[in-house]
Amino acid sequence: MTSSPMPAPTASQPAVDADHAPKDPGLQPGSLVSGLPKGAPGETMIAIDGISKWYGDFKVLTDCTTKVAKGEVVVVCGPSGSGKSTLIKCVNALEPFQKGQITVAGTKVLDKSTNLPKLRSRVGMVFQHFELFPHLTITDNLTIAQRKVLGRGSEDAKKRGLDLLARVGLGAHAHKYPGQLSGGQQQRVAIARALAMNPVVMLFDEPTSALDPEMVGEVLDVMVELAKEGMTMMVVTHEMGFARKVADRVIFMDRGEIVEDATKDEFFGSPRSERAQTFLSKILQH
């Protein structure tokens, strides 16, 4: 899955002539993460505390509680419709919830005094369908929120954006539009776009499930690297290979409940609940 051999590290030579630049060399060496808050590892970054959510009469989330520590990678899995997307969208208040509380880096999500745009700007999010802004060039996609939300100058924003773009191996595509890139490339841009905001936490909602199989690896490479660099991550995915490789914990959800919340080894070794066992046996057959 992540076995693609690394090409020679050409990205360290700046300003490669675009015509002779390697077309798509994949992940490049160098750091993806910068400006992570200081603080002891093990400090709680996301605390989800007894949240419940209803759509009208339909209860989507039932009393979900979990914690994600700084630098931890938590994989969320479960059958379709179990509430995985809803749960991680509650973390940056994309979805409101009616009961409980979520605290992200010390800020309460469900609090009238919380500046939600500010909170969200510190939480990176990557979507199944990339959601790059189609009318903006890749460069503008990478810089617009830095400029309009964080108030960075355009030179600084551009430098940060292009730097990350080079890291994800797409330095030669800065002038293009999202529609001119492949799915895997768009998703790597989307990850770079989120990282450009210097988030303290990254959320991923099935980042590879809309991709053709041959493009899954290039995106997972970036995510693995991100995990290694100590990014705090909550990842909804069915890529159990990714979970085995980098997850610290696995959360299994079913019908809106967190059924299992275990370390990776416990989860893959001997899932306690029958529902998780059935799910695992199904998903691992493929």
Next chain:
Amino acid sequence: MNYNWNWSIFFDQSPEGTGTYADMLLSGLYWTIVTALCAWAIAFTLGSVIGVLRTLPSKTANAIGTTYVEIFRNVPLLVQMFLWYFVLPEMLPRGLGDAVKQMPDAPFYTAVVCLGFFTASRVAEQVRAGIQALPRGQRMAATAMGFTTAQTYRYVLLPNAYRIILPPMTSEFLNNLKNTSVALTIGLLELTGRARSMQEFSFQVFEAFTAATLLYVAINLVVVVCASLLERAVTIPGQR
């Protein structure tokens, strides 16, 4: 049919004493264009706001937008023209109402406002449809990056929605242009009104309306050409 064709009528002096019949029609054309452009400025701005209101999560915003659209889209334009011109000044406080009635160019201002508000309801529907046609994830992605609602519309939703609705907006613009002729009923000296005056003065009804028709066709063509140039200019590379 016993009709005296006289195509040179356009070079005769009109009895108004302000030039030839051709000058008269061209001044009508001028007012048609000016009225259409001013009304469109109102329609585009107000229509965008109303259209956006209808896509906000707020129930109040929705209700305001829907009420506006239902009222202004469903009352016939002619009736609206009369309401603005004859009824509204009577409803205003005495002094203000009189001032409005005595305003020079009152038919022009009334036509602009009336047509602007009417077309705004149609523009609003296009804008709403355009925004709703965008993938739901676009709004979510913008919000997740920390954009406020206003920024989400300004930088993400509207630029994409306007691109989608450019073709129907072109036909709204053309409708708006043609609807200026309704303002002849409140005395605006626009192209149709001028063609009618010409016919009344000269009895050359066919020449007058042939000329008016050709002028309408000509501006429509200009608009269509401009719209397709605009469409080409804003097309995004890599999109189907």
